[in-house]
Amino acid sequence: MLRLILAGLAAAMAFTALAAPTPASTVDHFHAVLLSNMEHGQTLGCSGRTQKMAAVVPATFDLPFISRQVLRHHWSELTPAQQATLVQAMQALAIATYAGQFARFSGEKFTTEETQSLPNGAQLVRAKLSLPNRDPVNFDYVLRLDDGHWKVINVVADGVSDLAIRSAQYERLFKEQGYDGLIGFLHKQIEQLQKTCP
Numbered sequence: 001m002l003r004l005i006l007a008g009l010a011a012a013m014a015f016t017a018l019a020a021p022t023p024a025s026t027v028d029h030f031h032a033v034l035l036s037n038m039e040h041g042q043t044l045g046c047s048g049r050t051q052k053m054a055a056v057v058p059a060t061f062d063l064p065f066i067s068r069q070v071l072r073h074h075w076s077e078l079t080p081a082q083q084a085t086l087v088q089a090m091q092a093l094a095i096a097t098y099a100g101q102f103a104r105f106s107g108e109k110f111t112t113e114e115t116q117s118l119p120n121g122a123q124l125v126r127a128k129l130s131l132p133n134r135d136p137v138n139f140d141y142v143l144r145l146d147d148g149h150w151k152v153i154n155v156v157a158d159g160v161s162d163l164a165i166r167s168a169q170y171e172r173l174f175k176e177q178g179y180d181g182l183i184g185f186l187h188k189q190i191e192q193l194q195k196t197c198p
Helices: 003-018 023-039 041-060 064-075 080-101 162-196
Strands: 107-119 122-128 137-146 148-155
Touching: 023 041, 023 080, 023 107, 023 122, 023 137, 023 148, 041 080, 041 148, 064 148, 064 162, 080 162, 107 162, 148 162
Parallel strands: none
Antiparallel strands: 107 122, 122 137, 137 148
């Protein structure tokens, strides 16, 4: 009996290890939701796609980390309430962006290619979006371990870093217009994306 119990525990532990999320599986799951939104875009509508993105975006992206990186040293100038509001706005912007941009299916296909370890402990997942009659889009996802989960902290599309672009733009806005100006800008972006969401 003891042998059976130990064998069962060993099998359970092996299954848990195999099922543990990896950087690649985080990216794969995110792509699966995007693809599902595209394939059922008309049926779901903007609200349905937004609901699905609202569930997957916080699980995929380390938005508190991204928000800190975007404002750099200005982050410490914010109150905890301001920091939380900025993270919420960044999350809402990501949800609205993906819900609007990935709304129709024309034979697109996501492929995860390889995972590389980075010197700082992060992981790089290379992926590709194949498009009909167009050149593919190459994505490099940078992920870090956050409370036992691999989460994306930067997306590089065809060599263009989303984090670098946002850092330059948002830090400049913060310097010129302050916290209120930055939050106002983000809310206007979200509102515009929601209005034009197909």
